[in-house]
Amino acid sequence: MNNKLVKNAAGRMVVNEINGEPATPYMGVGNFQPTGHKHAPRISTCADYPGDGNKEVESIKEALVRCGLKDGMTISTHHHFRNGDLVANQVFDAVKELGVKNIRWFPSASFLCHEHLIQYMDDETIHHIEGSMNGPLGKYVSEGNMKGTGVLRSHGGRYQAVQDGEVKIDIAVIGAPSADPFGNANGLAGDSACGLLGFALADSQYADKVIVVTDNMVKFPCIPWQIQGNYVDFTVSVDKIGIPEEIVSGTTVITKSPDRLMLAELTAKFCDAAGIIKDGFSFQSGAGGTSLAVGEFFKEIMKRKGIKARFARGGSNKYLVSMLEEGLVEYILDGQTFDLDGVYSMANNPNHVWTSPFTSYNYHGKGNFANLVDVVILGATEVDVNFNANVVTHSDGFLLHGIGGWQNCLFSKTVILPLPLFRDRIPVIIDHVTTLCGPGELIDVIITERGIAINPLRKDLLSKVKDSGLPLKTIKELKDEAERICGKPQKPQFEEDIVAVIKWVDGTVIDVVRKIKSG
Amino acid sequence: MKTSIAITGNAGPKVRSDCEITLELKKEGGISIDLISKVQALYGDSIKDLISEIIEFFGIKSASVRINDSGALSFVIAARMESAITKLVNTDLEYLPEFIQENGYSTDRDKFRFSRLYLPGNSPGHMINAGLHSADAIILDLEDSVAYDKKDEARILVRNALRQIDFCGAERMVRINQGERGLNDLHFVIPHNVNLILIPKCESSSYVKKVEHEIAAIRTRYNLQNQVFLMPIIESALGVENSYEIARSSGNIVAIAIGLEDYTADLGVVRTVNGTESFYARTRMIVAAKAAGIQPIDSVFSDVNDMDALRENVLASKALGFEGMGCIHPRQIQVIQKGFAPDESEIDESKKIVLAYEKAKQNGAGVVAMGSKMIDAPVVARALKTIKLADKLNILPKDWDKVEK
Numbered sequence: 001m002n003n004k005l006v007k008n009a010a011g012r013m014v015v016n017e018i019n020g021e022p023a024t025p026y027m028g029v030g031n032f033q034p035t036g037h038k039h040a041p042r043i044s045t046c047a048d049y050p051g052d053g054n055k056e057v058e059s060i061k062e063a064l065v066r067c068g069l070k071d072g073m074t075i076s077t078h079h080h081f082r083n084g085d086l087v088a089n090q091v092f093d094a095v096k097e098l099g100v101k102n103i104r105w106f107p108s109a110s111f112l113c114h115e116h117l118i119q120y121m122d123d124e125t126i127h128h129i130e131g132s133m134n135g136p137l138g139k140y141v142s143e144g145n146m147k148g149t150g151v152l153r154s155h156g157g158r159y160q161a162v163q164d165g166e167v168k169i170d171i172a173v174i175g176a177p178s179a180d181p182f183g184n185a186n187g188l189a190g191d192s193a194c195g196l197l198g199f200a201l202a203d204s205q206y207a208d209k210v211i212v213v214t215d216n217m218v219k220f221p222c223i224p225w226q227i228q229g230n231y232v233d234f235t236v237s238v239d240k241i242g243i244p245e246e247i248v249s250g251t252t253v254i255t256k257s258p259d260r261l262m263l264a265e266l267t268a269k270f271c272d273a274a275g276i277i278k279d280g281f282s283f284q285s286g287a288g289g290t291s292l293a294v295g296e297f298f299k300e301i302m303k304r305k306g307i308k309a310r311f312a313r314g315g316s317n318k319y320l321v322s323m324l325e326e327g328l329v330e331y332i333l334d335g336q337t338f339d340l341d342g343v344y345s346m347a348n349n350p351n352h353v354w355t356s357p358f359t360s361y362n363y364h365g366k367g368n369f370a371n372l373v374d375v376v377i378l379g380a381t382e383v384d385v386n387f388n389a390n391v392v393t394h395s396d397g398f399l400l401h402g403i404g405g406w407q408n409c410l411f412s413k414t415v416i417l418p419l420p421l422f423r424d425r426i427p428v429i430i431d432h433v434t435t436l437c438g439p440g441e442l443i444d445v446i447i448t449e450r451g452i453a454i455n456p457l458r459k460d461l462l463s464k465v466k467d468s469g470l471p472l473k474t475i476k477e478l479k480d481e482a483e484r485i486c487g488k489p490q491k492p493q494f495e496e497d498i499v500a501v502i503k504w505v506d507g508t509v510i511d512v513v514r515k516i517k518s519g
Numbered sequence: 520m521k522t523s524i525a526i527t528g529n530a531g532p533k534v535r536s537d538c539e540i541t542l543e544l545k546k547e548g549g550i551s552i553d554l555i556s557k558v559q560a561l562y563g564d565s566i567k568d569l570i571s572e573i574i575e576f577f578g579i580k581s582a583s584v585r586i587n588d589s590g591a592l593s594f595v596i597a598a599r600m601e602s603a604i605t606k607l608v609n610t611d612l613e614y615l616p617e618f619i620q621e622n623g624y625s626t627d628r629d630k631f632r633f634s635r636l637y638l639p640g641n642s643p644g645h646m647i648n649a650g651l652h653s654a655d656a657i658i659l660d661l662e663d664s665v666a667y668d669k670k671d672e673a674r675i676l677v678r679n680a681l682r683q684i685d686f687c688g689a690e691r692m693v694r695i696n697q698g699e700r701g702l703n704d705l706h707f708v709i710p711h712n713v714n715l716i717l718i719p720k721c722e723s724s725s726y727v728k729k730v731e732h733e734i735a736a737i738r739t740r741y742n743l744q745n746q747v748f749l750m751p752i753i754e755s756a757l758g759v760e761n762s763y764e765i766a767r768s769s770g771n772i773v774a775i776a777i778g779l780e781d782y783t784a785d786l787g788v789v790r791t792v793n794g795t796e797s798f799y800a801r802t803r804m805i806v807a808a809k810a811a812g813i814q815p816i817d818s819v820f821s822d823v824n825d826m827d828a829l830r831e832n833v834l835a836s837k838a839l840g841f842e843g844m845g846c847i848h849p850r851q852i853q854v855i856q857k858g859f860a861p862d863e864s865e866i867d868e869s870k871k872i873v874l875a876y877e878k879a880k881q882n883g884a885g886v887v888a889m890g891s892k893m894i895d896a897p898v899v900a901r902a903l904k905t906i907k908l909a910d911k912l913n914i915l916p917k918d919w920d921k922v923e924k
Contacts, residue, residue, distance in 0.1 A: 258849035259648050396560035424535055424590030425558050449651050485647075487593055489561035 014509040018501050019148045026510040034364050039165030053182040055235045061094040063234040067209035072102045073170035078199040079109035084246025087175035089116045096125050107131040108199040109402045132402020141499050142398045144515035150500030154407035156361025157503050162202040172203035172210045175241040179214035180222035183232025188347040190216030192242035195337030195346050197226045198356035204231040215241045248339045255289030264290050267418040267447050268297030273468035276375045277301050284313035285377035294377050295319050302328050316342035361408035363505040373412035380417050382433045385475050387440030387455050390433040395426050397492035397516050407505050410442040421448040427482035436511040493517035525606035527672050528599035530587040536644040538588040542603035545581040556588035573600045573614050594679040595643045602672040618682040625745035626690045626714045628773045632843040633859035634852045639664035640673035646680050650687035652849040658692040661704050662719050674707040681711040690714045702733050709737040721751035722758045724768030731769050754778035755785040759800045766811035774814035777804050805840040819845035833858030860912050861905045872902035
């Protein structure tokens, strides 16, 4: 690939061409102005579709053939089943059987269960992945084994890419816990219930061909239609589309670690002192154990002060649902349900509303919900002395996580990252992030168990909390402390080859990930 | 001659912040270092350099070293390496990591000791963030929480921890072993600014005196300025019988504690939640402590999940006269602090006393009086401390003194 690099607005050397297509380097927050029109699929006619509305075919393989699957096409899948997904693996098993090659896989995220697909990268059934690459997939890519260059985007960025025609999906495969033969689908009922199908919305609207795969085919109509059958070409019934125990998994448990609980409590104290927790406020916290604990501490403060939140954005889980049910939160605007409490609440409580990356996160639209949130609690793998943050690689340079909604949430009014100062000797606060995912100007507060650093740009926050008795330090002091305790870290060694590209919310290239030096 | 292979430290899927070192001394061939580490990319070189430095420090010419590291900090790696070497080589040398300036502080004899967090002396993972949980004291334990065959390693680890970990102002305590081993333990810790030594299973004043004597010799040798306090732990029937004698056996004793697990075992009874079987021992020890002018400290509460039961236990303990309790998990600290902290009536009483004292000072009166009652100096001192603590615990309203006037 073309290795010519240009310096972007964040000072990172990035490519302006990815997998043969042109790309724009990052220009700073809000500076890139999109031109042109949204992508539009071709016009269809009912004449080409069954008059009785029954689009069912025998198998995924047959559906792919009927969709005209060819070498080099783009196939998309969603990740509402998280590590319990069985769809993507079945799809590529079929692609392999058909002898098709060089597919671009476009998942909304990948998980450890997709390790199965490494063999298809080895034999070039899959040319490259545009989506997160975790665990074994991440290692495979970091070691330079994938044929093409990976692209990582936020949830909002993925929607933007599809909407803008940056990624043209040839075939979208949508796993649906409930569907009818016409193609209407939802995530609320069925053995593989996952709540909603928001991540597949763009796929259904913009893909050339759409296949709905279900293990719970019901008679027309399948209500509510989170995916509209009018966008769907074929429906398929299979034995299983997901593993329920992994779909609604145990990740939503509040941390028991005393260190992390302390961090969560400190975060809530900070928000209280800064006047952020007030009647009618809105918040969002990530799905990790520490973030959940922050939510519980918020709850205590809200109860004590008789405060109600206007809305909370989720990842919903049993803790958030109980806040809704106890009247502490008026609405949950939900992008993803993590457990059965979330699924049930979404199905039965009108104030628990499903959203999609279009409404929540899309930057190339007329506003989005993430901007409206008063305070968001997020994680990170690294933060540097300019408040820049990284979520996709660890300090050893290996690809580790997807971006999720993280970049999109940076536009909320106050962005707080509660982080341990170091994790197992690895400093979290460092000089220079290994991979830039979020620019420092959008990150307001770093809270560690050894002190709180407020971005100097937020003079308003500084003045609100300066007499609060909270342990305020500069970010440099925190970095120095991490270094004193852990020692000054070496930088990971990389080759020249670029294995993946990180996109910003507007489709520009904010950073690149290089191949790990072996040996 | 000792054996030629030594294995120290810990490794395994659940191990964090520690490392396992396998050292084999060789007759020739130079030094070979083989490192597997979670943090290879960041600290691989510096770990190897550290190992080389330590090997050279101890004058070893040929050896093979295998390190299996799970993110151990430098001082932990150094401790494990030194332990491996001293298993194989007789030496008086000590590879001491830097003594950070934050660790030079001393404490007062009647500082509040409501909560003391036990840290197993061979588990570095628990030590690193211990100071952040604001316990009054931390206890680096060389005794019961360390397996017998790990006690030598624990000494070196604890020594290094005393030098390198910032415990954020908590009183720095070490619980030594019994007998000869305990006296030897002192040589590894006293030179590194320990504020207080816990003497386990104490049954007589004679051992206290031995400990004191050993400490004095070490302090003289190293020219140490800070005082080292003592806290005997009573854990047997004989200890209870001798509690008053133990309590006043040394001017360095600031508190005595009771260890109920071993005590009930000694009696051959089951330890129960309401503690009827140990009621006599506890109250007897409290009386002995108060008579000797020192703090009586209660035993740890083993159920780390039941905060309600802990809360009840703390209140009962305080009602008997105890002035603190051991903690075995950070989440117990807040509950214990709140329980032993002065309550509203104590604070009110102390307020009145302090105000009377201020008034007396203002008027140049020689005596502090509240109505017709005279207030002795120690009572005033205690009231001032209570107010100061209440203030520190944020349970004193601002301008409390202005409101009253």
